[in-house]
Amino acid sequence: MSSADVTREILGNVPGWLVPWFYGVIFAAYASSAVIFVQRFRERRGATTAPSDRARVLDVIKYLTFHQKLLEDRFAGIAHLCTFYGFVALFMGTSIVFLEHSTPLHFFYGAFYLWASLFVDLGGLVFIVGLLMFLWQRYVSKRDRLLSRWWVATLTWLLLAIAISGFLLEGSRIAVDMPAFESFSVVGYAIAGALRFSGVENETALLWHRALWVGHAVVSSLFFALLPWPLFSHMVYSGASWGRRRTRPLAELRTSAPVLTWIDLMQTDACTTCGRCNEVCPAQAVGQPLAPRDIVLGIRQAVTEAGPSVSYADQVGRFSHDVIWSCTTCGACNQTCPVGIDVYDEIIDLRRGLVEQGTVPEAAEELFEGTAAEFNPFHRDNDERMDWAQGLGLPVARDGEAIELLYWVGCAGSFDPDGQSVSRAMVTILDHLDIPYRILGCRERCTGDPARRMGEEGLFQERARENIDLLASHSVRKVLTHCPHCYNTFKNEYPELGGAFEVEHHSQFLDRLIASGKLPVTEGGSQPLTFHDPCYLGRGNGETEAPRRVIDAVAGGERREMARHGRESFCCGAGGGAMWLDVQGKDRVENLRVKEAAETGARTLVTGCPFCKVMLESGQQSLEDDQRMQVKDLAELVAERLTPR
Numbered sequence: 047m048s049s050a051d052v053t054r055e056i057l058g059n060v061p062g063w064l065v066p067w068f069y070g071v072i073f074a075a076y077a078s079s080a081v082i083f084v085q086r087f088r089e090r091r092g093a094t095t096a097p098s099d100r101a102r103v104l105d106v107i108k109y110l111t112f113h114q115k116l117l118e119d120r121f122a123g124i125a126h127l128c129t130f131y132g133f134v135a136l137f138m139g140t141s142i143v144f145l146e147h148s149t150p151l152h153f154f155y156g157a158f159y160l161w162a163s164l165f166v167d168l169g170g171l172v173f174i175v176g177l178l179m180f181l182w183q184r185y186v187s188k189r190d191r192l193l194s195r196w197w198v199a200t201l202t203w204l205l206l207a208i209a210i211s212g213f214l215l216e217g218s219r220i221a222v223d224m225p226a227f228e229s230f231s232v233v234g235y236a237i238a239g240a241l242r243f244s245g246v247e248n249e250t251a252l253l254w255h256r257a258l259w260v261g262h263a264v265v266s267s268l269f270f271a272l273l274p275w276p277l278f279s280h281m282v283y284s285g286a287s288w289g290r291r292r293t294r295p296l297a298e299l300r301t302s303a304p305v306l307t308w309i310d311l312m313q314t315d316a317c318t319t320c321g322r323c324n325e326v327c328p329a330q331a332v333g334q335p336l337a338p339r340d341i342v343l344g345i346r347q348a349v350t351e352a353g354p355s356v357s358y359a360d361q362v363g364r365f366s367h368d369v370i371w372s373c374t375t376c377g378a379c380n381q382t383c384p385v386g387i388d389v390y391d392e393i394i395d396l397r398r399g400l401v402e403q404g405t406v407p408e409a410a411e412e413l414f415e416g417t418a419a420e421f422n423p424f425h426r427d428n429d430e431r432m433d434w435a436q437g438l439g440l441p442v443a444r445d446g447e448a449i450e451l452l453y454w455v456g457c458a459g460s461f462d463p464d465g466q467s468v469s470r471a472m473v474t475i476l477d478h479l480d481i482p483y484r485i486l487g488c489r490e491r492c493t494g495d496p497a498r499r500m501g502e503e504g505l506f507q508e509r510a511r512e513n514i515d516l517l518a519s520h521s522v523r524k525v526l527t528h529c530p531h532c533y534n535t536f537k538n539e540y541p542e543l544g545g546a547f548e549v550e551h552h553s554q555f556l557d558r559l560i561a562s563g564k565l566p567v568t569e570g571g572s573q574p575l576t577f578h579d580p581c582y583l584g585r586g587n588g589e590t591e592a593p594r595r596v597i598d599a600v601a602g603g604e605r606r607e608m609a610r611h612g613r614e615s616f617c618c619g620a621g622g623g624a625m626w627l628d629v630q631g632k633d634r635v636e637n638l639r640v641k642e643a644a645e646t647g648a649r650t651l652v653t654g655c656p657f658c659k660v661m662l663e664s665g666q667q668s669l670e671d672d673q674r675m676q677v678k679d680l681a682e683l684v685a686e687r688l689t690p691r
């Protein structure tokens with residue numbers, strides 16, 4: 047047998063009259079999808095806010111090639127990896143057949159034919175394994191996070207139908223004359239052997255081949271026609287969505303957009319409905335009504351019905367208000383989303399829609415009033431801001447005095463008893479260091495963080511500009527704060543408004559000074575400790591190591607990690623105004639968190655945020671007496687261990 051004979055007749059056994067129909071249907075399926083995609087793209091151009099960026103292309107290639115993000119969930123990641131590469135192999139096989147049949151090129155014979163057949167069959171097998179894994183997690187292991195609407199599994203079933211009909215088609219073709227070289231088509235050859243073994247004659251095999259060819263063509267066309275559908279469309283958009291994911295720190299909010307940007311629109315189409323966001327959401331964990339996936343799917347539906355210019359105020363009508371107010375802005379959904387969707391920014395934009403409508407909960411209204419009239423969210427007279435420091439003789443800056451190091455106390459550090467003890471510990475440390483620093487006293491005002499995260503962008507900008515002007519009038523060189531929310535606002539959000547100040551969180555400040563020997567500390571205590579990463583410090587701004595180094599420098603007891611820590615930490619329940627809004631669920635976020643801390647056997651629960659401290663203290667009530675821990679801020683821990691000079 048010559049090499050030229052090692053091949054097969056393409057579209058053999060298919061009646062000639064059927065071929066134009068076949069091409070017509072495939073073309074129509076492709077064309078209808080293409081028209082919808084082009085239409086969506088054209089509609090979206092009006093909402094474009096971001097320029098194209100070629101630098102992200104490599105990142106997308108890496109993302110698709112290695113699946114590193116998807117593999118964070120090992121089982122689902124492997125299932126997707128198999129499906130993706132299996133699909134690529136099958137698509138390459140179909141393209142080879144198309145080129146051989148419909149162009150003057152002639153290469154599908156001999157050794158190439160054999161190895162291509164083997165490659166495509168193995169690819170098809172891997173493809174089926176991936177699809178079966180997806181079906182397993184849906185129907186056998188029944189993972190909670192999977193969406194249970196009827197249409198969600200259609201993609202998997204349809205792809206499985208394409209793969210199985212393709213193999214049966216191949217098997218029935220080979221079964222007619224069983225050429226030995228077709229053994230390279232390992233799966234098709236095995237099916238052919240089984241058909242022959244079970245007594246299938248040539249005529250029957252030819253008949254089956256023709257019927258299977260029609261079936262395979264129908265399911266394949268259906269697949270292409272359904273590509274613009276929800277979930278199917280992730281196959282087109284997920285790479286692009288990942289490429290356009292936020293590069294800003296997770297805790298940084300975008301300024302409000304009057305309409306959805308084209309990135310928002312593309313990202314709602316990219317949602318795979320996987321539910322990873324729901325799985326990590328603290329609001330979901332305690333039975334509050336928010337499910338981040340529903341936010342994305344709801345916005346997609348709003349866009350489908352009202353067009354891409356649908357306003358935020360129009361979108362909010364799709365959700366109950368408690369859904370929108372349950373978010374703690376912890377950023378876990380954004381971090382875990384395998385296609386890089388910015389769920390948390392969308393939720394804040396929905397809140398902005400509610401503020402625009404004037405329909406906000408009483409707690410939000412009170413917070414806005416307090417922040418506007420009294421310059422703090424605690425609704426306290428701002429002249430009481432220094433009450434915590436009575437008798438300490440703190441160095442309050444004079445008007446216009448240049449400040450080298452500004453200790454920014456923050457509202458929780460000024461008004462909340464748990465926060466005030468952190469401020470006092472900070473003062474002890476600063477005095478011990480004997481370095482020149484200043485505070486602003488009663489001229490300090492809320493950074494605007496809670497108001498911004500509750501949707502009051504105008505109020506945030508008002509407070510922000512006043513603070514920026516005040517700091518500029520003192521030529522502040524560096525800001526030191528023990529509050530991760532203030533830290534985030536100074537570091538990430540004020541620069542956009544013209545306030546670029548160097549800022550350090552106290553964990554970084556303490557770490558730096560301890561490491562350099564400028565802040566001598568003595569290790570002490572023998573009880574185990576654990577550290578709760580504040581969302582706005584760890585996940586939000588990537589600082590997870592400095593606090594741990596500080597603990598290790600001063601604590602004699604073992605430092606133990608909770609199951610979720612570092613960037614994967616679980617929220618305390620305070621952020622995004624949740625401490626004031628207090629949406630009811632079946633449990634409380636802080637209770638779940640302290641339970642996790644208690645499971646480590648730690649006797650001290652350390653954190654680096656005054657809001658976290660309040661919540662973790664409150665959560666202690668949910669523990670058994672013998673599980674309760676001392677809750678301390680890093681500053682309190684260090685202040686107890688200063689080496690006398």
Ligand code: SF4
Pocket residue numbers: 323326327328329330336337338372373374375376377378379380389390393
């Ligand atoms: S930011 Fe946190 S609380 Fe808000 S939806 Fe995402 S995971 Fe849930």
Ligand code: SF4
Pocket residue numbers: 316317318319320321322323324338339342382383384385386387389
């Ligand atoms: S938003 Fe992201 S994590 Fe959530 S369901 Fe969609 S793809 Fe999955």
